[in-house]
Amino acid sequence: MAAPTIKLNNGKEMPSVGLGLWKLDNDIAADTIYEAIKQGYRLFDGACDYGNEVECGQGVARAIKDGLVTREELFITSKLWNSFHDPERVVPICKKQLQDWGLDYFDLYLIHFPISLVYVDPSVRYPPGWEDADGNHTLGKASVESTYHAMEQVYEQGLAKSIGISNYNAALIIDLLAYAKIKPQVLQIEHHPYLVQQPLVDLCQKNGIAITAYSSFGPQSFLELMDKAGKVPLLFEHPLIKGLAAKYGKNEGQVLLRWATQRGLAVIPKSKNAGRLRSNIDLNFDMTPEELAQVSSLDQGLRFNAPPNYGIDIPIFA
Numbered sequence: 001m002a003a004p005t006i007k008l009n010n011g012k013e014m015p016s017v018g019l020g021l022w023k024l025d026n027d028i029a030a031d032t033i034y035e036a037i038k039q040g041y042r043l044f045d046g047a048c049d050y051g052n053e054v055e056c057g058q059g060v061a062r063a064i065k066d067g068l069v070t071r072e073e074l075f076i077t078s079k080l081w082n083s084f085h086d087p088e089r090v091v092p093i094c095k096k097q098l099q100d101w102g103l104d105y106f107d108l109y110l111i112h113f114p115i116s117l118v119y120v121d122p123s124v125r126y127p128p129g130w131e132d133a134d135g136n137h138t139l140g141k142a143s144v145e146s147t148y149h150a151m152e153q154v155y156e157q158g159l160a161k162s163i164g165i166s167n168y169n170a171a172l173i174i175d176l177l178a179y180a181k182i183k184p185q186v187l188q189i190e191h192h193p194y195l196v197q198q199p200l201v202d203l204c205q206k207n208g209i210a211i212t213a214y215s216s217f218g219p220q221s222f223l224e225l226m227d228k229a230g231k232v233p234l235l236f237e238h239p240l241i242k243g244l245a246a247k248y249g250k251n252e253g254q255v256l257l258r259w260a261t262q263r264g265l266a267v268i269p270k271s272k273n274a275g276r277l278r279s280n281i282d283l284n285f286d287m288t289p290e291e292l293a294q295v296s297s298l299d300q301g302l303r304f305n306a307p308p309n310y311g312i313d314i315p316i317f318a
C-alpha cells in the first residue's frame, strides 16, 4: 500500500514514507529497490555519497520496464556532495548523477551538508567521500549562498522538480530565506526521540518547508560507526517504545516512524530485509497526543551523524 503524501510549497506531492539508500550494498541495491516498489514504496532517498546510484537506477528501470510503476509515480531524491559546492560544479554533477540513475530529472535534489570541501574530480575518485585527492579533509571556498543559487539553476533547468537542504540549522535557514529566489521545498535532518529539534521543526513548518527525518531509529544505523551509539539504550529496547508497540499491535520500528509522521515529517527508513521493508511502510495507526508527547520527552539533544563522531574533524554542528 502506498504511503500518504505531503504537499510541498511548490504544489508537488512527496510521499511521507520512503526507502533510505545509505549503506544499501551495491550487490543488492537493484533487487531491494525492485522489491520495495512491489511493496508500495514510491520515494527513494539516494545520494552521490552512497556510491550506489547506478545500481539503484537499475532497480528503478527494471520496475518500470516490468510495468510495476511509472516514472511519474516515483519520487526520487538525490544529494549534492560537499566537494561539488563550487557553483559551476553543481549543474554538471547533478547531470552526471541523473545519468548514473538513468533519469531525466530528480524529484528532489538536496545540498547534503552545509559545508564545502575542496573539489575532487570524479575521474580521480567517485564518490569522493570526505577526503581530497591526497586523503586529507580540506575545506573548499564556496559559500552556502553561492551553492544554493546554483541549486536554483538545477530547479530552473528542470533537472530537479524540487530542491532543498540537509543538515542545516535554524540560523542557516533564516539566512537562506533572506537570499533564496526559490524557497527550499524540503529540509532533511537527523530526527528521532533522542534528537527532537522542536524549534527547528517549528521554524520550517512556519515557513512552509517540509521536513524529512533521517535515522528515525536513532542509534541503530550508527552502531558500527561509533562507540557513543552503544552508550544510550537502543530505542527498540526502550520500555516506552515497547509499551506503545504492544498497545497498538505494531513493532517498535513502526512506533518510531509513526511518531515522526504524526508530527508532520516524512521518514526514509533504510532496510534490506523484505519483512522490515513491509512493516516500515505500514503506518496506518494513530497514537494519542499524550503518547506523542511522551515519546518526544525522551529528547536528549543526542546527535549521531556529526562528522567528528566518525573521525572527521569538521565540527559542523558545534
Ligand SMILES: NC(=O)c1ccc[n+]([C@@H]2O[C@H](COP(=O)([O-])OP(=O)(O)OC[C@H]3O[C@@H](n4cnc5c(N)ncnc54)[C@H](OP(=O)(O)O)[C@@H]3O)[C@@H](O)[C@H]2O)c1
Pocket: 019, 020, 021, 022, 023, 045, 046, 112, 166, 167, 188, 189, 213, 214, 215, 216, 217, 218, 220, 221, 236, 251, 253, 254, 268, 269, 270, 271, 272, 273, 276, 279, 280, 305
Ligand atoms: N542527509 C543526511 O545527511 C543523511 C544522513 C543519514 C541518513 N540519511 C538518509 O536516511 C536514511 C535512513 O537513515 P539511516 O540509514 O541512518 O538509518 P535508519 O533507517 O534509522 O536505520 C537503518 C538500520 O535499522 C535497521 N532496520 C530497518 N528497519 C528496521 C526495523 N523495522 N526494525 C529493526 N531494525 C530495522 C536496518 O537494518 P536492515 O537493513 O538489516 O533492516 C539498518 O541497520 C538513509 O538510508 C539515508 O537515505 C541521510
